[in-house]
Amino acid sequence: MQLVLEKRVERSTKIAILSPLLAIALTLVTMSILFAILGKNPVMALYVYFVEPLTDSFTLMEIAVKATPLVMIAVGLSLCYLANVWNIGAEGQFIMGAVCGSYLAVVTNGTDPGPWVLPAMLVMGAAGGALWAMIPALCKVRYGANEILTSLMLVYVADLIMDYLVRGPWRDPKGMNFPTTASFDPVATVPTLFETGRIHWGALAALIVVALATVMLGRTIKGFEIRVVGAAPRAARFAGFNSKKLVVFTFAVSGALAGLAGIIEVAGPVGVLQPGISPGYGFTAIIVAFLGRLNPVGILIAGLFLALTFIGGEGAQISMKIPLDLTKVFQGILLFYVLACDSLILYRIRLIASPKKAAHGTA
Amino acid sequence: MGLLEAIIISVIAASTPLLLAAAGELVVERSGVLNLGTEGMMIMGAACGFAGCWLTGSTFIGALCGIAAGCALSLVFAALTLGLAVNQVAAGLALTILGVGLSGLIGAGFVGEKITPAPHLYLPVLTGLPFIGKILFGQDGFVYFSVALVIGIWWFLYRTRAGLVLRAVGDSHTSAHALGYPVLKIRLLAVLFGGGCAGLGGAFLPLAYTPFFIPGMTAGRGWIALALVVFSSWMPGRLAAGAYLFGAVTIMQLHAQAFGLGIPSQLMTALPYLATVIVLVLISRARGSAGSVAPASLGIVFVPDR
Numbered sequence: 142m143q144l145v146l147e148k149r150v151e152r153s154t155k156i157a158i159l160s161p162l163l164a165i166a167l168t169l170v171t172m173s174i175l176f177a178i179l180g181k182n183p184v185m186a187l188y189v190y191f192v193e194p195l196t197d198s199f200t201l202m203e204i205a206v207k208a209t210p211l212v213m214i215a216v217g218l219s220l221c222y223l224a225n226v227w228n229i230g231a232e233g234q235f236i237m238g239a240v241c242g243s244y245l246a247v248v249t250n251g252t253d254p255g256p257w258v259l260p261a262m263l264v265m266g267a268a269g270g271a272l273w274a275m276i277p278a279l280c281k282v283r284y285g286a287n288e289i290l291t292s293l294m295l296v297y298v299a300d301l302i303m304d305y306l307v308r309g310p311w312r313d314p315k316g317m318n319f320p321t322t323a324s325f326d327p328v329a330t331v332p333t334l335f336e337t338g339r340i341h342w343g344a345l346a347a348l349i350v351v352a353l354a355t356v357m358l359g360r361t362i363k364g365f366e367i368r369v370v371g372a373a374p375r376a377a378r379f380a381g382f383n384s385k386k387l388v389v390f391t392f393a394v395s396g397a398l399a400g401l402a403g404i405i406e407v408a409g410p411v412g413v414l415q416p417g418i419s420p421g422y423g424f425t426a427i428i429v430a431f432l433g434r435l436n437p438v439g440i441l442i443a444g445l446f447l448a449l450t451f452i453g454g455e456g457a458q459i460s461m462k463i464p465l466d467l468t469k470v471f472q473g474i475l476l477f478y479v480l481a482c483d484s485l486i487l488y489r490i491r492l493i494a495s496p497k498k499a500a501h502g503t504a
Numbered sequence: 505m506g507l508l509e510a511i512i513i514s515v516i517a518a519s520t521p522l523l524l525a526a527a528g529e530l531v532v533e534r535s536g537v538l539n540l541g542t543e544g545m546m547i548m549g550a551a552c553g554f555a556g557c558w559l560t561g562s563t564f565i566g567a568l569c570g571i572a573a574g575c576a577l578s579l580v581f582a583a584l585t586l587g588l589a590v591n592q593v594a595a596g597l598a599l600t601i602l603g604v605g606l607s608g609l610i611g612a613g614f615v616g617e618k619i620t621p622a623p624h625l626y627l628p629v630l631t632g633l634p635f636i637g638k639i640l641f642g643q644d645g646f647v648y649f650s651v652a653l654v655i656g657i658w659w660f661l662y663r664t665r666a667g668l669v670l671r672a673v674g675d676s677h678t679s680a681h682a683l684g685y686p687v688l689k690i691r692l693l694a695v696l697f698g699g700g701c702a703g704l705g706g707a708f709l710p711l712a713y714t715p716f717f718i719p720g721m722t723a724g725r726g727w728i729a730l731a732l733v734v735f736s737s738w739m740p741g742r743l744a745a746g747a748y749l750f751g752a753v754t755i756m757q758l759h760a761q762a763f764g765l766g767i768p769s770q771l772m773t774a775l776p777y778l779a780t781v782i783v784l785v786l787i788s789r790a791r792g793s794a795g796s797v798a799p800a801s802l803g804i805v806f807v808p809d810r
Contacts, residue, residue: 146589146807227593280781284789289540289593290731291784294777297724305770427597466608466719473602477584480595484588488807 146488156486161432161443164478171474181461189461190453200456202338204448206410210235210402210419212347212444214426216354217395219435223358224384225371226391230277230292231399232423233299234270238400239407240303241269243414246329247311247322258329262404270400271393273299278392282385288392296423300416307415321415331409343405347441350398354437367391399423420451421469428476431483447472511755512639516647517713519751521546521705521722523650525729526736526743527657528701533733534661535694536674536801540596541581543726544603545574545699546706551607553707554614554717563622566711567646567704574703575696577603582695586688589805600726608719615717622646622712646708651744653701658740670694674799677806687806702726724777731780735787737797746783753779 172190173183194200214231221228242262249258277292304320313323331341358364370377370384377384402422407414429447433440454468525542532539552573557566581599584590622644625631630641661667670690673680677687705725710717728750736743757772791797 144587146587148807229597276781280785280788284785285791286781286784286788287731287734290727290734291781293727294724294731294780297777298774301770301774305768308770309768424601428601431594464609464612466605466612469605470602470609471605473598473605476598476601477580477595480590480598481584481588484584484590488589 145491145493146484147491149487149489152486156482157434160482160486161434161439161479164432164475164482165446167478167482168471168475171478172471175467175470176463179463179467181463186457186461186463189457189463191449193456194449194452199338200452202335202340203452204445205340205344207448207451208441208444209341209343209347209409210406210422211426211429211447212441213343213350213402213405214395214399214423215429215433215440215444216350216437217398218426219430219433219437219440220354220358220367221391221395222430223371223435224367224387224391225374226388227289228274228277228292228392228395229289229427230274230294230296230423231395231426232419232421233292233296234273234396234399235403235406235419235423236296236299236303237273238266238270238403239414239418240299240306240403241272241400242266242404243311243322243325243407246325246408247414249329250323250326253326254328256328258326259331259408262329262408263401266404267397267401270403271397273400274392274396275389278389282388288388303414304416311414313413319415321413324413325408329408330412331405339410341405341409343402343409346401346405347444351437351441358437363390399426425451425472428472428479431476432479434483506635509635509638511759513642514758515748515751515755516639516643517751518754519747520647520650521708521713521725522729522732522750523654523744523747524646524705524708525702525726526732526747527650527653527740528698528705529729529733530736530738530740530743531657531661531670531701532694532698533802534674534738534799535670535691536677536799536804536806537585537691537695538592538596538803539578539581539585539599539695539698540593540730541577541599541603541726542698542702542729543722543724544600545577545702546603546709546722546726546729547607547720548573548577548603548610549703549706550709550721551611551614551717553703554617554619554710555610557619557711558614558617561620563620563645563711566619567707570703570707570711571700572703574699574701574706576699578695578699578702581699582692585805586691586695589807591805592803604720611717611719615719617716619711619715621715644712646704646712649704654740654744661740671799674801677801677804681806681808687808691806702729705729728776728780731784734798735783737787737791738799750776750779 176183176186194204218228218231242265245258245262245265276295277288280286280291281288307322308320311322313321331343333339333341366382370382370387407418411418425447429440429443433443450468450471454465457463458465525546529542549570553566553570556569557563577599581595584595585592624642624644627641631637661671669685673685673687673690681687706722709721732743732746735746753776757775761769761772
């Protein structure tokens with residue numbers, strides 16, 4: 142008896158919709174086992190993780206706050222992955238966006254410069270992220286250097302640049318030697334949407350990004366080009382699509398979106414530039430992109446779901462003393478199941494009597 | 505002990521985890537599989553290796569625990585990429601995310617604990633020799649093993665029939681399959697071997713390099729190991745040279761900080777990462793005209809048609 146994969150004649154649409162749900166269900170089962178191993182009541186833990194945050198208007202808004210950067214970054218990454226371009230350095234682009242945008246907030250601090258500051262910060266944030274993403278993109282198209290490794294290495298470099306700035310030139314003189322810039326002025330801060338809660342205009346920006354990406358992928362030549370280059374590189378060459386230009390384009394867009402997410406995060410919920418502005422958004426966004434099936438609307442849903450795990454994880458740490466690292470474990474397991482279930486869209490798993498016999502039977 | 509001697513000894517220590525992990529990954533990639541989960545397997549090796557040593561008091565058992573942890577994670581990777589034909593890049597990333605999370609969970613209870621570091625070899629006369637004594641005859645077991653491992657891999661790949669088959673599988677899985685070689689089984693063994701090596705490389709850090717465990721202590725070494733494999737053109741000899749070169753960059757950075765040359769410490773810390781980017785660019789550029797030397801089937805999913 143042996144399990145073998147058999148290519149489906151057509152992609153199974155039924156499984157394409159079911160697969161993320163199946164992956165989530167399998168993850169929840171695995172998590173229950175993990176909770177039990179940790180000596181926690183699985184039912185209670187799952188409730189604290191996934192239900193309790195939904196029962197309170199404050200935590201609901203916090204979910205939207207956390208989902209904002211995740212969705213923005215993941216939409217950009219999905220364009221890369223659709224085109225078979227492997228940008229995994231979004232975390233670094235996020236940080237460089239935050240750094241470049243914060244520059245204006247730091248130099249204008251306390252001078253009451255006027256309302257132009259915030260829009261200029263956002264532009265500089267997006268530009269900073271895009272420029273940082275240009276390094277691996279150009280290394281790839283000019284010299285053929287593997288973009289997975291270069292983009293990832295630059296995450297560490299970006300983190301160290303930020304660390305240098307907030308400990309050195311940009312440190313708040315009144316900050317008691319803490320590595321942080323001075324709090325941004327109100328004109329340099331993304332306003333909140335409502336009187337209470339931290340939900341801010343960035344959440345709307347994320348929705349606009351989702352809408353624009355949906356239109357671009359479904360209705361424009363560029364979107365078509367991205368999908369063709371990724372799915373059938375040979376066909377794309379015959380069609381005259383330039384895959385090198387597309388590498389630069391997808392890196393630039395995803396870098397700009399990650400950078401924008403970075404400056405919005407810093408100028409919004411955080412309010413200062415300091416180490417630890419990201420609990421790994423750039424890496425979690427990779428999971429969001431795949432869980433959302435590289436589709437903008439799917440990414441919106443997946444982003445909200447993973448934001449829920451961040452908030453639920455914090456809640457579980459406080460109320461049940463469950464280690465925060467479990468959230469990362471959860472995210473890793475989820476990505477595994479998503480990938481495994483996606484395989485079922487293309488393949489059928491078959492149980493056969495013996496590989497030799499089957500080979501004669503079907504040949 | 506002279507300064508140069510001390511520097512060489514510290515370079516060897518800094519290079520060993522890179523060499524161990526990269527040597528394993530070289531075999532994996534030679535079989536045509538790209539496992540980007542090295543960082544995750546290394547950090548799991550570090551956490552489990554430390555746990556094993558702390559519980560038993562034995563470096564050897566700690567090292568075995570590290571190997572086992574690396575193998576276990578790589579088995580998950582193999583199940584997905586070989587069993588379910590999942591994209592290897594995505595599965596490798598998932599492995600790293602999972603490994604980092606799990607290691608934090610396992611290691612949380614051990615933060616702040618200390619163990620006795622791995623013993624160093626001591627031979628009555630030889631270790632006492634001036635200059636070369638400590639370098640050649642005063643290292644810990646990991647260092648000797650890593651050197652033996654690279655020589656063993658070279659011998660296996662170029663001097664044995666099994667090594668030839670493994671390279672054939674990596675260069676053309678369809679041809680190897682047509683000749684009747686069990687492609688997936690060979691790749692499974694290669695992936696497990698790579699996982700064990702990465703786990704051991706990770707275990708080296710808390711068992712021999714620093715006698716305690718810090719979450720995230722691999723600090724990107726797994727990714728540097730991956731870059732080293734590209735740097736080496738998939739050849740064991742060049743891999744060793746590259747690993748020691750990177751170890752030297754790491755140590756240079758520490759010494760420059762100690763001398764306080766007025767350079768921001770962050771810039772020095774960033775050196776190994778920047779060096780990786782620059783080396784990748786130089787290597788790729790030099791190869792531009794000669795064509796790629798990567799195993800031809802590297803990273804391509806194989807589903808046997810029956």
